[in-house]
Amino acid sequence: MxxxxxxxxxxxxxxxxxxxxxxxxxxxxxxxxxxxxxxxxxxxxxxxxxxxxxxxxxxxxxxxxxxxxxxxxxxxxxxxxxxxxxxxxxxxxxxxxxxxxxxxxxxxxxxxxxxxxxxxxxxxxxxxxxxxxxxxxxxxxxxxxxxxxxxxxxxxxxxxxxxxxxxxxxxxxxxxxxxxxxxxxxxxxxxxxxxxxxxxxxxxxxxxxxxxxxxxxxxxxxxxQMREPLSLSVASFCEGVEAAHSSHSQQKAIAERLGIVAPPVRLDSAAKYAVIARGLADIYLRLPRNLSYEENFWDHAAGYLIVKEAGGEVTDAMGRRVDFGKGRTLAANKGIVAAPAGIHGKVLEAVRAVWGS
Structure with missing residues (x-):
C-alpha cells in the first residue's frame, strides 16, 4: 500500500x-x-x-x-x-x-x-x-x-x-x-x-x-473492506452493552423498521467500528438518550476513519458530517450512524423516522 x-x-x-x-x-x-x-x-x-x-x-x-x-x-x-x-x-x-x-x-x-x-x-x-x-x-x-x-x-x-x-x-x-x-x-x-x-x-x-x-x-x-449485505433483512447491527450510553429501545425500533431480524451484536468501546469495518456486523448505531450529551472526539476519530476507508459512511443521527474541529467533543453532532455506503442512506431514513421524532 x-x-x-x-x-x-x-x-x-x-x-x-x-x-x-x-x-x-x-x-x-x-x-x-x-x-x-x-x-x-x-x-x-x-x-x-x-x-x-x-x-x-x-x-x-x-x-x-x-x-x-x-x-x-x-x-x-x-x-x-x-x-x-x-x-x-x-x-x-x-x-x-x-x-x-x-x-x-x-x-x-x-x-x-x-x-x-x-x-x-x-x-x-x-x-x-x-x-x-x-x-x-x-x-x-x-x-x-x-x-x-x-x-x-x-x-x-x-x-x-x-x-x-x-x-x-x-x-x-x-x-x-x-x-x-x-x-x-x-x-x-x-x-x-x-x-x-x-x-x-x-x-x-x-x-x-x-x-x-x-x-x-x-x-x-x-x-x-466492509461487506454490503444482500438485503437489509439479513444485515446485523452493533450497539453498546450499557443502555445508559445509548438508547437500546430506539435502536430496536430502527432495526424493526429496516426489517432486520438478527439480534444486535453488543460490545463496548470503539471496537464497534472495527467490527463493522471487518464485516463482523454491518451497522453501528449510537443514539444518545440525552440530547445535551456531547461525544468525546477521541472516542470516534480513529474508528470513523477506519470505517470510511473500508468503504463505509459515517454521519451523525441527522445525517450531518462528523466535525472533529470543534474542540475536545463532537459539539456540532448528535449520535453516530455508521454503515456500508450502499445502505447508509436507508439506515439514516429509519433513524430520522424513529429517533428524529
Missing amino acids: SLPENYARERRVATLAVQRATIYTQKVFHSLVKGTVSKDDRSPVTIGDFGAQALVIAAIRHNFPDDEVAAEEESSLLRSNPELRDQVWKLVSQVCLPDAEEDSLLGGPLKDENAMLDAIDAGKSTGGNRGRIWALDPIDGTLGFLRGGQYAISLGLIQDGEVVVGVLGCPNLPVDKTARVINSESDREGQNDDGLGAIYSAVAGHGASIRPLARRRGPEEEPI
Whole structure:
C-alpha cells in the first residue's frame, strides 16, 4: 500500500505506539483484574488508563514534538498518590515491543517516573480546526476491560479538522472474521486466545487494514473492506452493552423498521467500528438518550476513519458530517450512524423516522 511519506511515518508510529500500549493494558488485566471477585475497585482501570496514555504520548512526542495531543487523563492523582504512581510505573517500565528496532523508533523505555508523568500531562490540547492534533483514548470501554470483553486503544491524527490517520488496538477482537466476538472472560471458554488481538489502521485516501497484535517483524497487514449485505433483512447491527450510553429501545425500533431480524451484536468501546469495518456486523448505531450529551472526539476519530476507508459512511443521527474541529467533543453532532455506503442512506431514513421524532 503506497502512502505519502508524511502519513506513512505517522501511521507506523501510531500503530507501534498503540501496540505497545495494548501490551501494557493486557499486563494490567492479567496482573490486577483477572480472577478478582469484586469489580468495585477502579484502581486497575486507573492504572491501565494512565500507563497507556503515557506510553502513547511519549512515542508521539519523540517522533512529532511539534504536534498537540488531546487525551482523557492528567497526572494530578498520580502526583498526590505515591503508591498508585509506583504501581503504574512498575508496569510501564516493564513494557517494550518484541522488536528492539521498532521499540527504539518510539524512543525506547520511559526513563523514569517524572518522564511518565510529563507524558501524561502532554495530552491537554483543547482541539480545534487548525494544525495537527492527536486524539487519544488510552482505554475506551472501561467495563469491557474489567469484564475481559471488548475495549480499545484509540488514536487518531486530526489535521486542520480532518481525521487523516486512525489506529485502533483491539486486544480481544479476533483476527479471523469468521470467529465469534467475545463479550466477557467467560466467553473465552473453548476459544483459542492465540487468535485474539488485532490492530486496525487507516490513512485518509489509502484504505484500511488489519494486522495481528502479536505480529513479529515483517509485513502482515491485510486490507479490509466492509461487506454490503444482500438485503437489509439479513444485515446485523452493533450497539453498546450499557443502555445508559445509548438508547437500546430506539435502536430496536430502527432495526424493526429496516426489517432486520438478527439480534444486535453488543460490545463496548470503539471496537464497534472495527467490527463493522471487518464485516463482523454491518451497522453501528449510537443514539444518545440525552440530547445535551456531547461525544468525546477521541472516542470516534480513529474508528470513523477506519470505517470510511473500508468503504463505509459515517454521519451523525441527522445525517450531518462528523466535525472533529470543534474542540475536545463532537459539539456540532448528535449520535453516530455508521454503515456500508450502499445502505447508509436507508439506515439514516429509519433513524430520522424513529429517533428524529
